[in-house]
Amino acid sequence: xxxxxxxxxxxxxxxxxxxxxxxxxxxxxDVISGKRIVLSGKIQEAYxxxxxxxxxxxxxxxxxxxxxxxxx
Numbered sequence: 001x002x003x004x005x006x007x008x009x010x011x012x013x014x015x016x017x018x019x020x021x022x023x024x025x026x027x028x029x030d031v032i033s034g035k036r037i038v039l040s041g042k043i044q045e046a047y048x049x050x051x052x053x054x055x056x057x058x059x060x061x062x063x064x065x066x067x068x069x070x071x072x
Contacts, residue, residue, distance in 0.1 A: 001062040007034030020061055024046060 006013050014029050017039065023046040026034075032038045036058065043054040 001037045001065055003034065006036075010034035016065070017061075021046065021057075 028042045040054045068072055
């Protein structure tokens with residue numbers, strides 16, 4: 001997953017990120033604004049997980065998005 005594309009199309013990806021990590025508030029999503037490193041930090045804060053765990057979750061999300069049919 002190319003995070004430059006995610007950042008440029010954040011409004012499209014925002015809902016998918018919210019669906020994956022429901023504890024992230026709209027304010028969190030505004031701050032994240034498509035930045036992977038910020039997403040990792042907000043997952044750590046919201047879920048009380050380690051950096052490694054947040055990275056694992058993001059990688060799983062990326063793989064899922066890569067394998068999803070176009071438009072999903």
